[in-house]
Amino acid sequence: MLKQTLFLVMKLSIQSRAISDFLNSNLGCETLFISSERELSHLENTSNPLLLVDVADLPNIDESYWDSLFNENINQVHTVLLNTSQNFKKRDLLDWPNCCGVFPKSCTLELLERGMKKILAGECWLPRTMMSELLQHYRKDELPPEQQPVSLTRRERDVLKLLTTCNSNIDIANALFVSEHTVKSHLYKVFKKTEVKNRIQAVNWAKVHLHKYKKSSNEIKL
Structure with a gap:
């Protein structure tokens, strides 16, 4: 040896x-x-x-x-x-x-x-x-790096939440008593902020992250 x-x-x-x-x-x-x-x-x-x-x-x-x-x-x-x-x-x-x-x-x-x-x-x-x-x-x-929460307005979160249950922008508009154009505008901003490319990705993002946002009675709906 x-x-x-x-x-x-x-x-x-x-x-x-x-x-x-x-x-x-x-x-x-x-x-x-x-x-x-x-x-x-x-x-x-x-x-x-x-x-x-x-x-x-x-x-x-x-x-x-x-x-x-x-x-x-x-x-x-x-x-x-x-x-x-x-x-x-x-x-x-x-x-x-x-x-x-x-x-x-x-x-x-x-x-x-x-x-x-x-x-x-x-x-x-x-x-x-x-x-x-x-x-x-x-x-x-x-450890994964701590991610800062995406800054979504209350109305944007409302639209995103409804996106998980509604099939169309008209359904979301009717549920929120706003125009379809307003829903499209909110979705555009949500897609950009969350860096998703389509509705399916947005729904998946919402299922993972949306529950992290705390409700506040003082928030302004935008």
């Missing part, structure tokens, strides 16, 4: 080498450093690479290289962020494509090991506060 290769995007130091040794020993993974633009070649011909990125001490790699990497392999490259600060928020997380793990500076090696095992098993590992932020973010995106 092939070992999982982890790509450590961090500067070479005593600390980064200690992390590499820890991951090798405790997770049974191979590790390769990406500390320069030249070492990005390690990612070539690698399927679904997992990058462990030290966001507190990123190597000096031109941003254009990262843009190219993520744009060309957006669905394959996954990232795990290490040494995040207390101010690291949801908006910062969204800057990293396919991020599946976040470990703050205060994270212990034991917690890193437990989280990485979850990630290697196909799960995500995020702080609870950040998970709550993301849930709120996506719930908000999924």
